[in-house]
Each structure stands twice: as structure tokens, then as C-alpha cells.
Amino acid sequence: QLVQSGAEVKKPGDSLKISCKGSGYTFTDYFIGWVRQMPGRGLEWMGIIHPGDSDTRYSPSFQGQVTISADRSITTAYLQWSSLEASDTAMYYCARRARGTSNWALWGQGTLVIVS
Amino acid sequence: QSALTQPASVSGSPGQSITISCSGTSSDVGGYKYVSWYQQHPGKAPKLMIYDVSNRPSGVSNRFSGSKSGNTASLTISGLQSEDEADYYCSSYTSSRTSVFGGGTKLTVL
Numbered sequence: 769q770l771v772q773s774g775a776e777v778k779k780p781g782d783s784l785k786i787s788c789k790g791s792g793y794t795f796t797d798y799f800i801g802w803v804r805q806m807p808g809r810g811l812e813w814m815g816i817i818h819p820g821d822s823d824t825r826y827s828p829s830f831q832g833q834v835t836i837s838a839d840r841s842i843t844t845a846y847l848q849w850s851s852l853e854a855s856d857t858a859m860y861y862c863a864r865r866a867r868g869t870s871n872w873a874l875w876g877q878g879t880l881v882i883v884s
Numbered sequence: 885q886s887a888l889t890q891p892a893s894v895s896g897s898p899g900q901s902i903t904i905s906c907s908g909t910s911s912d913v914g915g916y917k918y919v920s921w922y923q924q925h926p927g928k929a930p931k932l933m934i935y936d937v938s939n940r941p942s943g944v945s946n947r948f949s950g951s952k953s954g955n956t957a958s959l960t961i962s963g964l965q966s967e968d969e970a971d972y973y974c975s976s977y978t979s980s981r982t983s984v985f986g987g988g989t990k991l992t993v994l
Contacts, residue, residue: 870918
């Protein structure tokens with residue numbers, strides 16, 4: 769399963785790091801992806817990381833805006849902001865897939881981030 | 885990269901079939917077999933319904949099927965049921981080695 773960290777309420781300019789802990793599978797065998805869903809809006813891929821080799825890719829809209837990382841020792845992936853904006857208010861989901869497939873079957877429960 | 889194009893809404897009566905289209909380009913939908921579809925009920929995480937164009941994960945009803953022709957993928961739901969009412973999103977791998985979602989389609993079961 770993927771278990772995400774709890775909801776956050778932050779102020780503009782604050783930094784933030786949310787987490788996604790994988791369990792019950794070999795963490796280094798799968799990509800972890802991050803998805804944003806702004807209030808009342810659709811899903812957006814932000815980027816993905818492969819904890820096995822640290823292969824990290826960002827969607828163009830999010831390149832330079834966030835940092836995706838992973839700590840294999842504690843089977844946890846992270847999504848990080850250095851300076852939040854009100855427009856970062858959203859639900860953030862992590863999900864998992866293996867190489868060579870679009871099978872994003874396993875999802876976290878979501879982390880709500882409110883910037884106000 | 886632009887979001888894939890989906891109709892904003894579709895509707896159907898119980899028992900009917902509906903199809904949701906997902907249009908992209910040769911750099912995403914048309915270029916790869918990595919198209920997937922997700923169902924999202926309000927306040928819930930997305931649920932994978934179809935992956936790799938036409939494969940169903942275990943536990944997903946065989947009323948859901950996927951296909952692709954050229955740069956357009958499709959999700960068909962047969963024998964509509966009230967619990968199918970939800971938002972549906974397509975997703976595709978892209979030539980940028982990332983993925984992109986469609987804008988989402990709201991399915992209403994009349």
C-alpha cells in the first residue's frame with residue numbers, strides 16, 4: 769500500500785515536504801508518481817521517480833517548481849516545495865507503476881495542502 | 885505538452901453503453917501503447933480501470949473496455965449502472981518520458 773502524510777495548512781512563502789510511504793512490495797522495483805488535483809479541477813501529472821536508480825522526470829509545467837525525491841532506506845517518496853503559493857492549494861496523490869506499463873493501479877489516499 | 889482532449893460530459897441510461905474519447909497526438913496517444921483510464925468518485929482517489937490501452941486490472945468489471953485507433957483512445961462502458969456515475973480521465977505516456985492526463989469527462993447515469 770501507499771500511505772501519504774497528513775493534511776497541511778501553510779502560509780505563502782513557506783516550504784513543505786509531503787511523503788508517500790510504500791509497503792508490502794519491493795520499493796525499488798516501481799516508479800512513484802505524483803499527481804495534483806486543484807479544487808474542482810482535473811488530474812495533472814507532476815512527475816515521477818524510480819527509487820531503484822533515482823531516475824526522476826518532471827512534467828514541463830512543474831519543472832523547477834517542485835522537487836521529487838525518495839529514500840530507499842525507509843521506502844518513502846517525497847514531494848517538496850521551497851516557497852509555496854496560494855495556487856499550490858490542492859490535493860496531491862502518489863501512485864505506483866512498474867517499468868514498461870501504464871498500470872498505475874496502486875494509489876495513496878491523498879494529501880490536502882492548503883496555502884493561505 | 886497539452887492535456888489530452890476528452891468530452892466534458894457524457895450521459896446514458898441504465899443498461900445502455902457509452903464511449904468516452906481521448907484525443908492526443910503522435911507524440912503521446914498515437915505513439916505508445918501506454919494509455920490508461922481512471923474512474924474518480926467525489927472525494928476519492930482515482931481508480932485504475934484500463935491500462936496499456938485495453939487491459940483490465942483484476943477486480944474491474946468486464947463492462948469496461950478500452951481501445952485505440954491512431955491518436956484517439958476510447959473507453960467503453962456497457963450495461964451502465966448507477967455506480968458508474970463518476971469522473972473519468974485518460975492518461976498517456978509521452979515522448980517527453982512523462983505522462984499527461986485528459987481534462988476529464990463527467991459521466992451521468994440518467
